[in-house]
Amino acid sequence: MKIGFLNHPRKDIIEEIEWIGKKGFDFVDLFIEEDMAVPEKIDTAKVKKTLRKYSLDAVGHTAWYLPTGSPVKSLRHAAVSEANRTFPLFSKLGVKYVTIHSKWPPGMFSAKEGISFQAESLKAIVKSARQHNLNIMLEPGDSPRDSLKNIAELLGNVPGLYFHLDIGHASLQKRKPEQFIKKFHKILRHVHLHDNHGKYDEHLPLGKGNLKIKKIIKTLKKYYDGTITIEVFSKNKKRVLQSRNKLRKHWNNS
Ligand SMILES: [Zn+2]
Incomplete structure (x- = not known):
């Protein structure tokens, strides 16, 4: 198991990676988003050098707000081209897996239509990612529509699409992360x-919310031994490091 942290996309990416490297993480979850971390503002060679300096691996993450499930066809196309725009950068940085969030249309459109809109976008994204030797993972969000059933249908509609489990999201709307782990491991x-x-x-x-982290990690470890990002948003970075220690402890005791 490897533990990583993300760059804040509205801050200087090199400084962000420096902190992650100095604190001894295994990888960076590269959030390529507005407004500071967009491809045209990134010095790829410098990022590469900084990753190498700390022996950091990298995982890719596109903006969570790309409208892949928009009812408007031209916006879906824009979502696909925005995702595509990140691929040359990810490829140069040695990334193998890139996250795309699920994105549902407004409520007057059915879940079935939402699946069909997203499947259309994701098929195109998976296809162009392959040309850069990249694999796409779907990260379900926090909405009522990110149910086990809808996500299974969406994944089933897009051959070659992988799964990204966000344990926080999978604990909302009365869902349980264990269900997602067992179904999609x-x-x-x-x-x-x-x-x-x-x-x-x-x-x-x-430990600051009420998720049964210890129990969830125990189930996760039975099926998975890959990369885990501490996606804690706290101004006090000590909280991030304490969370990492908790993950390590629970993992080792599982
Ligand atoms: Zn997430």
Whole structure:
């Protein structure tokens, strides 16, 4: 198991990677998003050098707000071309797996239509990613529509699409991460870990919400031994490091 942290996309990417490297993480979850971490503002050689300096691996992450499931066809096309725009960068940085979030249309469109809109976008994204030797993973969000049933149908509609488990999201809407682990472990390639109180997507440090982290990690370890990002959003970075220690402890005791 490898533990990583993300760059804040509105901060200087080199400084962000420096912190992650100095704190001894195994990899960077590269959030390529507005406004500081877009491909045209990134010095690829410098990022590469900084990753190498700390022997950091990298996982890719596109903006969570790309409208892949928009009812508007031209916006879906724009989502696909925005995702495609990140691929040459990820490829040069040695990334193998890239995350795309699920994105549902407004409520007057059915879940079935949402699946069909997203499947159309994701098929195109998976195809162009392959040309850069990249694999795409779907990260379900926090909405009621990110149910086990809908996500299974969406994954089933897009051959070659992998699964990214966000444990915080999979604990909302009365869902259980264990259900997602058991159903999708064969195509599970990356994990985001953070805490919440079951109602909002709070991205809290581990232990600050009411997720049964220890129990979830125990189940996860039975099926998975890959990359886990501590996706804790806290101004106090000590909380991030404490969360990492908790993950290590629970993992080793599982
Ligand atoms: Zn996440």
